[in-house]
Amino acid sequence: MSRRFSQRIGLISPRTSVQREDMDERLANRAWSLFLRHFIQERAYFLNEDSVSRLLFFLLWDDFFGARVDEIPETVNTTVAVIRDWYDQSKWNEKYDLIQFFSDLQHLQENSTSANELRNSSEKFTSAVNDLLQSEKSAYRFVGDTLSEITDESEIVEIESALNAPNKYSDAKAHISMALRKYSDREAPDYRNSVKESISAVESAFTAFNGEKNKNMSAALSAAEKNGLVLQPALRSGILNLYGWTSDESGVRHALLGGSDGVTEHEARLMLVLCSAFVNYVASKFQ
Known part of the structure; x- marks a missing residue:
């Protein structure tokens, strides 16, 4: 609906602050x-x-x-x-x-x-x-069917697009859905495992694209490039760096062995959006 008369003439102000935890x-x-x-x-x-x-x-x-x-x-x-x-x-x-x-x-x-x-x-x-x-x-907002704290509309669109990727990418979609649920859990958010699910979505997208599971991300990228996926060098490097953060000895996956991994809400959200975007990118190249 259009703004009220009182708002248009400045007698009352429309809401501008986000309702968070309220x-x-x-x-x-x-x-x-x-x-x-x-x-x-x-x-x-x-x-x-x-x-x-x-x-x-x-x-x-x-x-x-x-x-x-x-x-x-x-x-x-x-x-x-x-x-x-x-x-x-x-x-x-x-x-x-x-x-x-x-x-x-x-x-x-x-x-x-x-x-x-x-x-x-x-x-x-x-x-x-x-x-x-x-x-x-x-x-x-509901993103897919999960009520989540994500206020940027472009982020919502990116994640929803990944959740609606072609059936060929069903495993990637499942990982994005689980990452979203772990990120959005108000009682016990699990940011570390949300990041794991997000990067697993990218791995699954490459598996679908290549038609086979590769031993690591570098091998998956190389196989995808042989199969026709064109990646700019900076983008390729960025994907490998993200994967390295989740996989090296001090990274998210190895932190499962104990201790605090220091993964915050902001990092989990970043990975969820970035990995959703990359699933969408791969899916757009090969339906």
């Missing part, structure tokens, strides 16, 4: 409205008359709240009121936990009409809430 009332209210729109709108009044609502609330009580499912109220309105009370009292990160839960319903492992409807609602909810997070300047 969720203001406006964002919380709008996210709640999206839940109602995509999951609750036009549902029957009594749960026993609506199989979709029964499945949704069963999963919510059992998997998210860890509560007794026989305590779910009998009506949709009363059940929604219970969820709203929890939501209003929850911390900012718990609200994001609930948003992630609703998005994860896209991958519900159940074959039924109700499950299909929930998956469809979840997909639409995820797309809508992502637009909301952007418009309200949240520091968090």
Whole structure:
């Protein structure tokens, strides 16, 4: 939507600061409205008359709240009121936990009409809430199906492109997805292993490109060049240097043997974006 009249004439200022480790009332209210729109709108009044609502609330009580499912109220309105009370009292990160839960319903492992409807609602909810997070300047976005703290739109595009690479690069895509999950884990981020997964994605991309696994990155680069991949010398050197950082005796992989490797959030994020970009580069050369 366009800016409000009050903003255009300078009486109020639009939000310019990023919402990190926070969720203001406006964002919380709008996210709640999206839940109602995509999951609750036009549902029957009594749960026993609506199989979709029964499945949704069963999963919510059992998997998210860890509560007794026989305590779910009998009506949709009363059940929604219970969820709203929890939501209003929850911390900012718990609200994001609930948003992630609703998005994860896209991958519900159940074959039924109700499950299909929930998956469809979840997909639409995820797309809508992502637009909301952007418009309200949240520091968090769904990248693929993972809610992540990545605020630069170009970085999001790069990672999403890698996650959507051709099926030939399925192993590389899996490594990028795991790197993203380890980077984005709010409770226990694993930056060291995120870096490992990122560089493994590049190795897997070369394996797909070359049609065989090479013994090291230098050999993979040489094989790729023989197979038609043209790399500028500086780019080639940069890839080898990144690989060396993760593989030498003081690097990330060898640090698994013990001690602190000193890998920070910033380094993990850098590797995730760079390796995603390189997977995209290789995939663009050989579909």
